[in-house]
Amino acid sequence: MNASIVTGQQARQASRNNKTHSASTSGLAPGYLQANLIILPSRYANDFRNLCARNPVPCPLIAESANKGCDNAVVSHIDNLRGDEILGEWCDLRRDAPHYMVYKDSKLEKSHCDDVVAEWTDDHVAFLIGCSYSFETALATAGLPPRQLLLGRNVPMYRTKLRLCPSGVFQGGTYVVSMRPYKRRDVDKVRDITRRFGATHGEPLDWGWEAVERLGIKDIDRPEWGDAPLDGDGKKAFGEMRGQIKSRDEDGEFKEDEDEGDEEIPVFWGCGVTPQEAVMRAGLEGVVMAHAPGHMLVLDARDEDLAR
Structure with missing residues (x-):
């Protein structure tokens, strides 16, 4: 854990510069929300959105790309938060997670790569799924x-x-x-x-x-x-x-x-790895991208924002 990283923006910048130096993002930027990331061809977006709605425990949907192909803004699925409060300006969904997984026609093509700039297209939609790392600060504060x-x-x-x-x-x-x-x-x-x-x-x-x-x-x-x-x-x-x-x-x-x-x-x-497993079982065509397990996208919203 890098003790000098205390905000979501700092965590994303460190990820973009490959300077997180950690086995996972657990404990990184304490108090800031962390998210699982999955990026799909747009033709699967509606089915995936409904999958999250029907399975809110393993797939709690926080936000998604503001529009098809948008890699720097999201719209919120949380009632009391706007998209720009979840992920502010200067974000880059292609580079701001520490490591990514790339699947082509449902087969793993790249593991733990630093970015997905080359794979991203104007047809992709990113989804941000809640991560249990986000309540670990509350557990630690309670002595657990x-x-x-x-x-x-x-x-x-x-x-x-x-x-x-x-x-x-x-x-x-x-x-x-x-x-x-x-x-x-x-x-x-x-x-x-x-x-x-x-x-x-x-x-x-x-x-x-x-x-x-x-x-x-x-x-x-x-x-x-x-x-x-x-x-x-x-x-x-x-x-x-x-x-x-x-x-x-x-x-x-x-x-x-x-x-x-x-x-x-x-x-x-x-666990937010659940939708990655669902994607693999679905046999989707085209390029699908996701965070590497344990290497989350750290957001600008605070954990307590969701707890409210």
């Missing part, structure tokens, strides 16, 4: 910072079997979820804090070890995107701690705890 934020790692993200409500060409998609471990006793507090941020996935959609099975996650220690989760010491695989409630004694050795509230469990949120 996500572990990956403390370790400088990317949040783990998993493919699930939870099906999306389809829309037009977008059929057969499933949720992608992000995971942050918390003590069982803290889950209700975490839910209360994040519930206000409905435009950035809101409260967790599931939690606990039983949720791993309910969501169809194959291996908690092997996420499809992001970094593998670590235990409380930042060392062991998180899954090895399943069902164990441990603290350290006076000699620094692990001991069993009697309070089940101390058990760390996985907590899952909707």
